[in-house]
Amino acid sequence: MKSELIIMLTYNDETVEDAVDVFNKIKDLPIKYFGFKDIGLPHKKMGSLNNIMKKAGKETFLEVVRYTEQEVLESAGLAVNIGFDYLMGTLYYDSIWDLIDKKIKYLPFCGKVYDHPSVLDGTISEITANARDIESKGVDGFDLLAYRYKYRDKVPELIKKLRAAVSVPIVSAGSINSFDRLQKTVDSGVWAFTIGSAFFEKKFIPGGSYRENVEAIYEKLKIV
Numbered sequence: 001m002k003s004e005l006i007i008m009l010t011y012n013d014e015t016v017e018d019a020v021d022v023f024n025k026i027k028d029l030p031i032k033y034f035g036f037k038d039i040g041l042p043h044k045k046m047g048s049l050n051n052i053m054k055k056a057g058k059e060t061f062l063e064v065v066r067y068t069e070q071e072v073l074e075s076a077g078l079a080v081n082i083g084f085d086y087l088m089g090t091l092y093y094d095s096i097w098d099l100i101d102k103k104i105k106y107l108p109f110c111g112k113v114y115d116h117p118s119v120l121d122g123t124i125s126e127i128t129a130n131a132r133d134i135e136s137k138g139v140d141g142f143d144l145l146a147y148r149y150k151y152r153d154k155v156p157e158l159i160k161k162l163r164a165a166v167s168v169p170i171v172s173a174g175s176i177n178s179f180d181r182l183q184k185t186v187d188s189g190v191w192a193f194t195i196g197s198a199f200f201e202k203k204f205i206p207g208g209s210y211r212e213n214v215e216a217i218y219e220k221l222k223i224v
Contacts, residue, residue, distance in 0.1 A: 003186045005217060006033040006061060006171065008196030009049075013065050013117045015040030016200070019049050026214050027056045033192065035061025035088065038075045047082045054083070063088040063143065063173065063194070065118050069095060076100055088143045088171065089118075092134045105140040107171060110162070113145060118174070120145035124158050128165040141168045141191065147175035159188040177203045182220060 007026070009019040015036040016022060023034065034053050041049065046062075053060050062084045064075040072090040076099045079087040084104055090096070092108040100106055111120050111127035120127075131142055144162060146155050162170060169191035176185055177198035185193045195217065202208055204216045 002221060003172075003190055004033055004192035005031055005221060006035055006192050006194045007031060007199070007214065008061075008063065008194045009034065009036045010040070010063075010196040011200045012197060013037060013039075015046070015049075017041070020045075020052060022210060023049070023053060023056075025211050027053075027058075029214065029218060031214070031218060032057075032059055033061065034058045035063055035084075035086070035194070038062055038064045038066070038078060043078065043082075046078075050082050050084060059085045061086040061088050064090045065116055067091050067114065069093045072096065073099060079104060086140075088173070092137070092139070094137065097138070107141040107143045107169070108134060108139055110134060110142050110144065118145055118148055120149045124154060124161050127158065128161050131162055131166050135166045135168055139168060142166065142170050143173050144170050144190070145174050146172040146185070146190075147181060148173075156184065156188065159190060163189060177201070179204065179220065182217065186221070 009016055009022055019036060050060050062079040066072055066075055072093055073095060076087055076096045080100055080103050086105045088107045090108050110131035112122040113120055146159055149155050149158055172185050172190045172193040176182055176193055176195050199210055199213045202213055204213045
């Protein structure tokens with residue numbers, strides 16, 4: 001199974017102000033998954049953006065980079081009320097189930113995550129043990145900050161061992177900003193991966209438009 005692309009309308013871990021305009025430029029492309037962060041737009045505009053995406057036939061993700069239980073609960077409630085299909089990110093808390101109640105799919109972080117933009121820390125053994133524990137509580141998958149891992153040379157080992165440790169889908173999120181990383185990510189066998197800032201920074205087609213950069217990744221995925 002080929003990895004899926006999740007387009008995040010975000011830059012530096014914040015939703016871009018003109019996210020609706022950006023989405024409208026690429027909504028006709030045969031890409032199923034879109035998302036954005038819980039910061040950068042007022043809640044009303046977040047709701048409008050989500051509705052626009054859903055009307056275009058997309059499945060939607062709210063990715064949350066917040067860490068305290070109260071912050072996470074606020075964002076989980078927001079995800080449910082707005083009507084996202086997936087809640088991604090957040091440190092895991094049991095109390096989240098009281099809010100989402102399986103109304104949406106939940107893919108939290110695993111491992112020690114902190115800062116903004118976020119960083120993944122801890123040994124691979126610690127991360128996989130944490131993931132197994134969280135999986136046992138019923139999560140639908142994991143938001144793995146693979147290329148935000150503090151020990152960059154160990155990213156391939158991290159993904160391989162996490163895939164072996166859990167049975168739920170894994171999304172590689174953050175800092176896929178080159179065709180080389182794209183290829184390595186797809187080869188790793190993750191269910192999906194996110195790209196946000198790299199499209200705005202034209203990392204794949206320097207000097208090209210936002211749409212041309214997205215198209216380049218889509219075309220690459222068709223042949224890898």
